[in-house]
Amino acid sequence: MKILIVGGTRFIGKNLVSLLIKTNVEFVLTSRRINPDVPHSQQIICDREEFNKNSGNKQKFDLIVDFNGYKANQFYDFSLRASESKYFFVSTAWIDRPINAIRTNDSHPLIKTFFNSLEANYVKAKKEAEDKVIECYGHNAVILRLPIVLGFDDHHKRLDYTLYRIINSNKYILPSNGNNILETILVNDVSTIMLKLILNSDKDIPNYLNFKPPQKTTYLNYVSKISSFLQKDTEFVDIEVDAFTKNLDKVAACDPFWRESESDVTGENAFKITNSQPTNISDILPNLLKSNSINAAQHEAFSQERTYFARNRQD
Numbered sequence: 166m167k168i169l170i171v172g173g174t175r176f177i178g179k180n181l182v183s184l185l186i187k188t189n190v191e192f193v194l195t196s197r198r199i200n201p202d203v204p205h206s207q208q209i210i211c212d213r214e215e216f217n218k219n220s221g222n223k224q225k226f227d228l229i230v231d232f233n234g235y236k237a238n239q240f241y242d243f244s245l246r247a248s249e250s251k252y253f254f255v256s257t258a259w260i261d262r263p264i265n266a267i268r269t270n271d272s273h274p275l276i277k278t279f280f281n282s283l284e285a286n287y288v289k290a291k292k293e294a295e296d297k298v299i300e301c302y303g304h305n306a307v308i309l310r311l312p313i314v315l316g317f318d319d320h321h322k323r324l325d326y327t328l329y330r331i332i333n334s335n336k337y338i339l340p341s342n343g344n345n346i347l348e349t350i351l352v353n354d355v356s357t358i359m360l361k362l363i364l365n366s367d368k369d370i371p372n373y374l375n376f377k378p379p380q381k382t383t384y385l386n387y388v389s390k391i392s393s394f395l396q397k398d399t400e401f402v403d404i405e406v407d408a409f410t411k412n413l414d415k416v417a418a419c420d421p422f423w424r425e426s427e428s429d430v431t432g433e434n435a436f437k438i439t440n441s442q443p444t445n446i447s448d449i450l451p452n453l454l455k456s457n458s459i460n461a462a463q464h465e466a467f468s469q470e471r472t473y474f475a476r477n478r479q480d
Contacts, residue, residue, distance in 0.1 A: 167191045167225070168363065171213060172232030174198040176319050177255070177311075180356040181230070190363065193224065196233075213239060228366050230359070231255060236290050237297040251366050252302045253359070256295050258312040258348065258375065259288045261428040299372060307362070308373045310431060313421055316352030317452050323421040326463045328453060331392050333467070336400045336474050338416065339423070340409040343385030343401060346427040350376055351444050354436075361439040373432025378443050384422045387446070394447045402474075413473055415466040 170185075172178035173194040182200060185192055194200055195209040195216050209216060213233070230253045234240050240254065259280070280288065298306045315324040330337055355376065362370060385401060392399040410417045417423065436443065459467070 166227045166366070167193070169224075169226040169229045170194045170232070171229065171234065172196055173203075174200045176316075177314055177352055177355055178230075178232040179318065180316075180352050181359050184356055184360045185363075188360075188364070193226075226250065228253065228363065230363070234294055234298075235287070237293040240294060240298050240301070251305045251307060251370070252298055253307045253309060253362070254295060254298045256291050256308050256310050257288065258310045258377075258428055259284070260292050260295070260310060261375070261431055262426070304369075304372065306372055307370050308432070309359070309435070310373065310375050311355060312348040312350060312376060312428070313425065314352050314355055315349050316449060319352070321421070322459050322463065324453060325457055326419055326459050326466075327388065327391065327422075328395075328450070328457050329459050329463070330467060330470070331388065331395060331397055331399055332457070334471060334474070335398065336402050337388060337392075338402045338404055338409070338413065338470060338473070339385060339388070340404055340406045341423075342403045343383055343388065343423075345384050345423065345425055347382055347384055347387050347422055347425050348377055348428060349387070349422070349425070350378055351446070351449060353449070354441065354443050358435050358439050358441050361441070362435075371433045371438070374435040374438070375430045375432055376435045377428070377430055379434075379436055380443075381427070384425070387422070390446060391450065394450055413466075413469055415462070415469045419463045419466040 168185075168190060170178060170182060170192055173182045174196045175198070178196075179200060179202075182192075182194060182203060186202065193207055193209060194203055195211065195213070197210065197212060199205075199208065199210060228251045231240065232255050234254060240252070295308050298308065313323065319325070358376070362374075388399075388401070404413075406423075409423070435441070
């Protein structure tokens with residue numbers, strides 16, 4: 166079996182490649198960046214459009230794993246090794262979320278699930294790309310709808326930012342008491358499941374796979390668990406959503422969790438069909454703590470949160 170990995174130099178793709186290296190699977194990686202862990206003979210450094218027009222037509226692949234296709238005209242539509250070749254397209258679970266809608270359950274209202282214009286366009290483009298892959302590859306297309314993925318080497322530093330807030334302050338602000346449902350997963354779980362799917366790609370795989378975790382958790386429970394692991398006595402401060410977005414706009418922009426909510430699901434569950442269990446968040450925190458750092462925007466957001474607490478301090 167010969168595989169084309171589109172991406173594979175950052176975060177999820179890089180994590181999967183690190184697992185593939187340990188197998189006997191033959192693969193080629195194409196990206197604008199170099200993966201230092203992969204022999205140069207197995208890498209084609211170019212834009213995906215260039216690969217699609219030129220380099221790609223010179224090789225045959227049994228499977229394409231596409232991490233960075235964002236538009237319908239970007240996917241790879243060239244002759245593979247056999248008619249039964251598969252195409253794994255990494256997409257987003259946001260497609261299963263209502264846009265600009267209020268989601269509720271039986272006990273309490275959840276936060277607004279809204280996207281800004283960039284995010285809305287991203288979701289729309291991903292859905293169109295999914296449809297194109299299904300149209301061209303039929304039952305050999307596998308759409309992987311991922312929720313927010315966290316873990317080591319995340320260039321967005323989402324979990325790093327959460328850790329930083331807990332470590333460097335005794336207060337942590339939570340819109341709507343943090344009662345919203347999180348469906349986040351860890352990068353090592355995603356790559357492990359994807360490896361299982363690759364190694365069994367000769368078997369029937371559903372067109373759509375969701376990565377909804379087996380157990381539900383709220384934002385409050387999630388950060389409480391992290392705080393407990395760090396042995397921090399964190400005070401979680403409630404705030405209304407409108408006040409949060411108005412007075413703490415930088416925090417709202419950097420916090421990846423406050424807008425999350427339970428999604429509908431499409432297709433079968435990837436954890437279930439691969440007989441996988443999610444990793445406990447506490448199992449990866451020691452590695453993250455070794456290199457805990459945040460970016461400039463997150464530093465500004467943290468400063469804004471500290472200033473807010475200082476101005477609203479109760480004597």
